[in-house]
Amino acid sequence: MRILFLNGPNLNLLGTREPGIYGQQTLKDIENGVREYGEHHGAQIEFRQSNAEADLVTWIQEAQKSADAVVLNAAAYTHTSIALRDAISAIKTPVIEIHLSNVHAREEFRHHSMIAAVCVGQIAGFGHNSYFLGLQAAMAIIQSREP
16 A cells, blocks of 8 residues: 655645644654554655645646555645645545644635545644544555456
């Protein structure tokens, strides 16, 4: 099981950026916990982060050959990126949308996801546990598709 975690803009600032909303753990802290949990359950975990939309689009396209599932925290691009939506639509690899905060309880512009309709599901509002829930969902999807 190969699971790719993709992280969008400003997630490199986790731990210091608005900790009341996003928590005090860094992205590296989250990665280490998810990697340990995933490997214990037979999953190979890869984490990537970029502030550049083009990097995320490229990695989504490449995931079709390198991953069995993608867990995507597109951050602000969730609400703006038709390019990410089109990239997700173009691949057969399942993509799970995650968010640390409950985007539906925040500013109105965060209520709409450009990518939700092309993802297999959305997890939001559980802080760093959104990543673990995304991992569990990805593993379940992969296992359900195995012959």
